[in-house]
Amino acid sequence: MQNTIKKVVVLGGGTAGWLSAALLQKIIGPSISIELVESEDIGIVGVGEATIPPIRHVNQVLGIPEHEFLKQTKATAKLAIRFEGWLREGESYYHTFGAPGKSMAFCHFHHFWQRARSLGHNSDLWSYDLNYLAAEAGKFAPINSKDSIIELPFAYHFDAALYARYLRSISEQLGVTRTEGIVEQVQTHEDGSIQSLQLKDGKVIEGDFFIDCSGFRALLIQQKLGVGYDDWSHLLPCDSAIAVPSERHEKTAPFTRSIARPAGWQWRIPLQHRNGNGHVFCSRYMSEDEATHTLMSNLDTQPIGEPRTVKFTTGRRRKQWHKNVVAVGLSSGFLEPLESTSIHLIQSAITRLAQYFPHDGVKSAAVAEYNQQSETEYLQIRDFLILHYIANERKGMRFWDDIRELQVPSSLTHKMALFEQTGKLDREGNDLFLESSWLQVLLGQGVEPKDYHPIANGMSKEQLIQMLESIQKVKQEPIAKLPTHDDYINGMCAR
The missing domain is CATH 3.50.50.60 (FAD/NAD(P)-binding domain)
Incomplete structure (x- = not known):
């Protein structure tokens, strides 16, 4: 050669x-x-x-205008994933692309929030997250600001x-x-x-x-x-997915839904012209016919195609x-x-x-470095996915009971223990998921820290509450000015 x-x-x-x-x-x-x-x-x-925010960098490199991309791919905006029933049936939480609160010196915002909770101030972490507030309101438009506190990171469904x-x-x-x-x-x-x-x-x-x-x-x-x-x-036992499109919603939500099911989970992805639906499951706990029935009986809108199955390892x-x-x-x-x-x-x-x-x-050195970086990336994503499963309280369901007892990688158990004991989160190398992502999923799955950083003790209770309320107010202000998600998409596609 x-x-x-x-x-x-x-x-x-x-x-x-x-x-x-x-x-x-x-x-x-x-x-x-x-x-x-x-x-x-x-x-x-x-x-x-469904994608995550780095897809926007790809479009920029390729010189793709956003309005053209939205038209050609029937895309919608994605601000978050809403996880429904993953901790317990009937409860939900968001993993947004944003970060709650604002950047703080030497320790993350959630330490201040955690101290306030210990003092009896019961506020929801997501009430400090602009992505969450916009997703719940069905609002969206890019926000161009030099102030990181009102950033609105987003990706796409297409x-x-x-x-x-x-x-x-x-x-x-x-x-x-x-x-x-x-x-x-x-x-x-x-x-x-x-x-x-x-x-x-x-x-x-x-x-x-x-x-x-x-x-x-x-x-x-x-x-x-x-x-x-x-x-x-043995760590992520789901091995099958069934997908089917369905008619679009009257209103397209700017987030993905992930809904826990008896032996896996279901996705719902809103596009301009249809919905994407699928059911990921483990065939050791549920047959393909049962999984198909679970999916088809839990569609929001009428199916417009035949379900098809994908097997994977x-x-x-x-x-x-x-x-x-x-x-x-x-x-x-x-x-x-x-x-x-x-x-x-x-x-x-x-x-x-x-x-x-x-x-x-x-060159062998380049090959070795490429493979090492690829392996690290896969391992870090793998651990993040495992976290969603093992920290569950869906008791009495065989799949969820068994998966709670998995012997998980030491890299994940260490991260969870560090957070539980100290409230601290460390991003490892080029981990795709930032501290805010780990924080939201850990808290959403019921993993609570028992401590917070002593820096959070540097102000009085009154000063702390005032700061938190001020941040909440700043986060709320852009919502009224944002167009609805559909209005934004329709406006861009009309260009």
Whole structure:
């Protein structure tokens, strides 16, 4: 294999393939050519319709205007996820993209809130969170302010199939070549690296570097290179998802709903033209027929398609970069969409590849660093997802009773113990989830701190209450000025 990387081949379309092609072509530029191989005969999973705020950076890099993005993908805004029944039936909490309160010196806002609670001041943490207040009011518009206290971080819900189609048009405008075909054989060099793909029609696609976006099949990274898979189903036992679209709501909420069910959970995602619905469950506790019935009997609106099932094994490839192949998307691993991380993992994989792009040949140090960062990212997200499950009080339900007793990773038990004993949260390295995210889910799942930082004792009770009430007032002020979510979306799409 020649050292200089001039030709990159992307195997597979969908969001993973076309986002990889578009970003890589945009970032690396004319020094490489990119050819994407896909087949219309091979369907895409395409159930991921909710995202997290870094998706906005992708759009900015690709030069996508927001109004155009909203129109092309039938997108809506997302301020948060509302978790319903995860701690106990009938109770709910939000994990928002915002942060409660305001930035404080040397310790987080929640320590002051915790001290006030210990003094008998019973205020809800989320009443200090602008994202929560806007979500509950059904209001949304971007807020441009230099004052972090009134920031309104957001992401999107969108139609994954429309998004992939839109990314294809952008990629082709950037110079990416598309080839239709199904891979019949993969040729390798003497060192085991990939040389070319032979299609069923006999065409041979050669490349210097390959991006495997072939989904769960993992045609290159696993079937050909055999890197192995770390199975995490003993920690996150859900192994199936059933998805079905339904008619849109009269009003589109600016948040995702995640509703606990007897053997898993159900998502509800509002789009401009329909709702996305799905039921993630563990087949050891519920049959596919039962899971389908649970989903179909709990739709808010009439179904407009047939339910379809996706089987999965939670985990990750042991090497996401091996030889001259990088796996992106489902070929690299799978974490259930509880926190809408699927599309983000595509984005982070390809931006990481751009950082370590082997323009002068594959170097072992770059491969090792890429794989280490990928593994850390997956582990951190995995721990965050486990937290939602193990801290539950849904007693008397076999799935939830069993999952409470799981032997969880020491990294998570330490984080939980530190918070319970001291109220302290430390963000590890480049953890995708900030302290405010961990705080909301810990409190929402009933994990309460027994202490707070002594800095919070630096003011009198009266001064503390006055400060908290002042913050609440500041957070409330923008709500009246914001348009409804639907008014904002309709206005942008009319541009």
